[in-house]
Amino acid sequence: MACPFDEDPVDVEAQIIRENILGIALRFFASGHFLYSVGDSEHVGKATVCRAVRTVCLALKQLLPTFVQFPGHKPLLVIKGEFHRVAGFPNVIGCIDGTHIPIKAPSINEGDYVNRKSIHSINVQVICEATQIITNVEAKWPGSVHDARIFRESSLCQTFQQGQYNGYLLGDRGYPCLPYLMTPYPEPGPGPQTRFNLAHSRTRAKVEMTIGILKSRFQCLRGLRVIPERACDIIVACVVLHNMRLEPPIDGFQTSRMLNLVVHSFSGRLSNTYLMVPVAGIVPKTVAILDPPSTLSNPQTFLNAL
Numbered sequence: 001m002a003c004p005f006d007e008d009p010v011d012v013e014a015q016i017i018r019e020n021i022l023g024i025a026l027r028f029f030a031s032g033h034f035l036y037s038v039g040d041s042e043h044v045g046k047a048t049v050c051r052a053v054r055t056v057c058l059a060l061k062q063l064l065p066t067f068v069q070f071p072g073h074k075p076l077l078v079i080k081g082e083f084h085r086v087a088g089f090p091n092v093i094g095c096i097d098g099t100h101i102p103i104k105a106p107s108i109n110e111g112d113y114v115n116r117k118s119i120h121s122i123n124v125q126v127i128c129e130a131t132q133i134i135t136n137v138e139a140k141w142p143g144s145v146h147d148a149r150i151f152r153e154s155s156l157c158q159t160f161q162q163g164q165y166n167g168y169l170l171g172d173r174g175y176p177c178l179p180y181l182m183t184p185y186p187e188p189g190p191g192p193q194t195r196f197n198l199a200h201s202r203t204r205a206k207v208e209m210t211i212g213i214l215k216s217r218f219q220c221l222r223g224l225r226v227i228p229e230r231a232c233d234i235i236v237a238c239v240v241l242h243n244m245r246l247e248p249p250i251d252g253f254q255t256s257r258m259l260n261l262v263v264h265s266f267s268g269r270l271s272n273t274y275l276m277v278p279v280a281g282i283v284p285k286t287v288a289i290l291d292p293p294s295t296l297s298n299p300q301t302f303l304n305a306l
Contacts, residue, residue: 013063021268024049025056029238032219052238054230060237067243070094070127070135070156071165080167082130087202093167094127094135095207096175098147099140099215103231104221113228115143125150126239127169128210130203133246142228147174170204214242 023119028038028049039049071093072079083092101119106113113120121143127136141150151157151171159165160180168180177183184197215221218238223229 015043021039021052023051023057028053029218029220029234029241032222034225053234057230057233057237058172060240061233063240064137067240067247068134068137068185071167072129072133072135073247074129076167079129083203083206086130086206087199089170089199089203091167092170092203093165094169095204096125096127096151096169096171096181097125097204097211098150098174098284099126099209099211100143101231101235103228104225106228109142112142112144119143119212122152122228122235124210124235125154126207126214127156128207129248130206130212132206132210134210134239134243137236137239139239147171148176151175157292170200170207172204175231214238217242 024038024042024044027033027041028035031038033041035053036046036050039046042049058257070285076093080091083095084090100115100117102119102121103113105120110120113122114171115121115123122139123141123143123145125136125138125141125147126134127210130132136154136156138150138154160169160178165180171181171183173186175181175183177189182200184200185193188194188197218241220234221238224234226234
């Protein structure tokens with residue numbers, strides 16, 4: 001605490017908290033523990049953990065357009081080639097699927113969030129590359145909304161309808177078969193149709209693997225005890241961190257800028273100038289998400305692991 005007798009008092013406790021907010025948030029994302037459990041581990045209060053998680057989520061949400069881009073940062077021919085090497089399916093630029101993230105029952109429009117398994121959830125649309133990089137995420141729909149409707153009302157569907165992409169998406173039978181969205185035959189006959197379904201299934205399995213990796217890396221996605229709006233922000237933040245671990249370097253971005261954004265927003269001085277200032281640096285190839293939570297207590301440890 002600040003000393004009242006100093007001419008220019010420094011709140012040492014607040015300074016330590018500001019330096020550790022990134023580690024606090026990463027611990028929550030990776031473990032999914034209750035906020036008070038995370039606070040006990042970091043020797044801070046539950047309210048501090050809540051503010052830290054919120055601050056980091058908002059900072060990472062602003063980085064979504066940088067790290068999550070469709071069809072991806074790589075050339076289109078490279079993306080198609082990676083999918084083709086999986087099972088020989090040509091001209092694929094993404095695999096699409098939906099996944100449900102459980103949440104606590106909201107107080108408003110509670111029935112809209114009950115999915116087909118009678119669980120309150122957020123239905124999240126995910127599109128990925130063959131290398132498990134997520135290229136599109138829609139995290140705003142209640143659990144009762146069907147996957148097909150989420151895609152139909154997304155901006156990505158409109159761009160496909162306008163013919164802006166030369167390639168196909170692969171989806172399961174929950175999606176309609178469209179000129180730009182290939183689904184399997186419902187009752188395949190022997191020969192070409194069976195081989196089509198086999199190649200389709202093997203290629204589309206990439207999105208199921210990606211969702212599994214995302215949920216295993218960020219245990220908080222096993223169940224979020226927050227309101228739907230906060231849950232959507234946490235999901236987006238986890239997707240950005242997932243891609244930060246897998247994305248190749250991108251010129252003009254420096255990881256320390258993200259840390260500055262987080263720290264200054266926590267201290268009440270959020271400014272977009274900390275977000276995407278062109279500097280000589282690269283985006284990290286790895287993030288210390290899989291490390292034990294004890295290594296995440298200091299943001300400098302996070303930066304050194306990038």
